[in-house]
Amino acid sequence: MNQSLATPVGTTLDRFIKKKQNDFAFATGELSQLLRDIALAGKIIHREVNRAGLLNIGGAYGAENVQGEEQQKLDVIANIRFIRALKNGGEVCAIVSEEDEEILDVKNPDGRYIVAMDPLDGSSNIDVNVSIGTIFSIFRRVSPVGGPITEEDVLQKGSEQVAAGYLLYGSSTMMVYTTGRGVNGFTYDPSLGEFFLSHPSIQIPKDGKIFSINEGSYKSFEPHVKEYIEACKEKNFTARYIGSLVADFHRNLLKGGIYIYPATDKSPNGKLRLNYECNALALICEQAGGKATDGKNRILNIQPETLHQRVPFYVGSTNMVDKAGQ
Numbered sequence: 001m002n003q004s005l006a007t008p009v010g011t012t013l014d015r016f017i018k019k020k021q022n023d024f025a026f027a028t029g030e031l032s033q034l035l036r037d038i039a040l041a042g043k044i045i046h047r048e049v050n051r052a053g054l055l056n057i058g059g060a061y062g063a064e065n066v067q068g069e070e071q072q073k074l075d076v077i078a079n080i081r082f083i084r085a086l087k088n089g090g091e092v093c094a095i096v097s098e099e100d101e102e103i104l105d106v107k108n109p110d111g112r113y114i115v116a117m118d119p120l121d122g123s124s125n126i127d128v129n130v131s132i133g134t135i136f137s138i139f140r141r142v143s144p145v146g147g148p149i150t151e152e153d154v155l156q157k158g159s160e161q162v163a164a165g166y167l168l169y170g171s172s173t174m175m176v177y178t179t180g181r182g183v184n185g186f187t188y189d190p191s192l193g194e195f196f197l198s199h200p201s202i203q204i205p206k207d208g209k210i211f212s213i214n215e216g217s218y219k220s221f222e223p224h225v226k227e228y229i230e231a232c233k234e235k236n237f238t239a240r241y242i243g244s245l246v247a248d249f250h251r252n253l254l255k256g257g258i259y260i261y262p263a264t265d266k267s268p269n270g271k272l273r274l275n276y277e278c279n280a281l282a283l284i285c286e287q288a289g290g291k292a293t294d295g296k297n298r299i300l301n302i303q304p305e306t307l308h309q310r311v312p313f314y315v316g317s318t319n320m321v322d323k324a325g326q
C-alpha cells in the first residue's frame with residue numbers, strides 16, 4: 001500500500017476503529033462500539049492491575065471457578081468490570097466467561113453480538129507482578145433477535161468469529177485485535193487515557209527460534225512433542241515461558257516462535273479453553289500469517305460441544321506448528 005495513504009502510527013484506537021468501520025459494507029457501527037466498550041473495560045482493568053499491590057486486591061478470592069481453579073480477586077473484578085462495560089454498551093445479547101458456569105443473558109433485546117472471554121488470563125502471575133491479560137472473541141447472534149439465547153449462539157466454531165483480540169497488561173498495556181482483515185496493536189498512554197496505534201499490520205515470521213512450553217510435565221508429553229522439544233534444543237533455540245498465555249503468545253507473535261500446551265496425564269485434553277482462550281488467539285495468529293492447531297486439526301474448525309471445553313493448543317509460526325504437530 002502507498003505509505004502516504006496508510007493509517008499513520010500514532011492514530012488513536014477510536015479514530016482507527018471509525019476509519020475501519022467504513023471498510024465494511026452496510027456497517028451499522030455496532031461492532032465498532034463494542035470494540036470501544038472492550039477498550040474502555042481494558043483501561044479500567046489496567047488501572048486495577050497497576051494498583052493491585054496497593055489495594056490488596058492481588059490475592060486469592062476464596063472461591064473456585066467452574067473449572068475448579070482457585071479464583072483470584074482480580075479474576076472476579078475483571079469479570080465484573082467487563083460484564084458491566086459490555087452490558088452498558090448495549091451491543092451484546094449474551095456473554096460467556098471462563099469465570100461463569102452458565103451463559104449470561106444480558107437481557108438486551110437489540111444486542112446482536114455474543115462475547116466469549118477470559119477476563120483475566122495468567123492470574124497466578126498477579127501476585128508476583130508479572131504480565132497478565134484479557135482475551136475476547138466476538139460472534140454474531142444466530143438465533144432470532146428478541147428470543148432466548150440458544151446453545152447455537154454460544155457454541156459457534158472459531159471460524160465464525162467476527163472479531164477477536166486481547167489486552168496485555170505488561171510493561172505497557174496493549175490492545176491487539178482483528179476483525180478478519182489483518183492484526184493491529186495499540187499501546188495505552190495512561191497520561192492521555194488513550195490507546196494509540198503502535199503495531200500496524202502485525203505479521204508473525206514463518207519460522208522462529210523461541211519455544212514456549214511448560215516442561216514440568218515433560219514425562220507425560222506424547223512422543224512427537226518430546227521429539228519436537230529435543231529438536232529445538234538440538235538447534236539451540238530459546239526457551240521462554242511466562243505462564244501467562246497472552247504474554248507468551250504476544251512475544252512469539254512479534255518475534256516468531258511456538259507456544260504449545262499439549263495433552264498431559266493431568267489434563268488429557270490440554271489445559272486451555274477453546275472458547276475463551278484458543279479461538280481468539282488462533283484467529284489473530286492466522287490473520288498475522290501464522291497457524292493454530294490442536295496438534296492435528298485447525299483450531300478454528302473445531303465445533304465446540306461444551307462451553308468450558310479444553311483443547312491441546314499449538315500456536316505460532318507456521319513452520320514450527322507444522323513440525324510440532326502429529
Ligand SMILES: O=P(O)(O)OC[C@H]1O[C@](O)(COP(=O)(O)O)[C@@H](O)[C@@H]1O
Nearest residue numbers: 118120121122123124214243244245
Ligand atoms: O501453569 P501452567 O500449567 O503452565 O499453565 C499456564 C497456562 O494457564 C493459564 O494461566 C490459564 O489461564 P487462566 O489464568 O485464565 O486460568 C494460561 O495463561 C497459561 O499459559
Ligand SMILES: [Mg+2]
Nearest residue numbers: 118121122277
Ligand atoms: Mg487464561
Ligand SMILES: [Mg+2]
Nearest residue numbers: 098118120121
Ligand atoms: Mg482467566
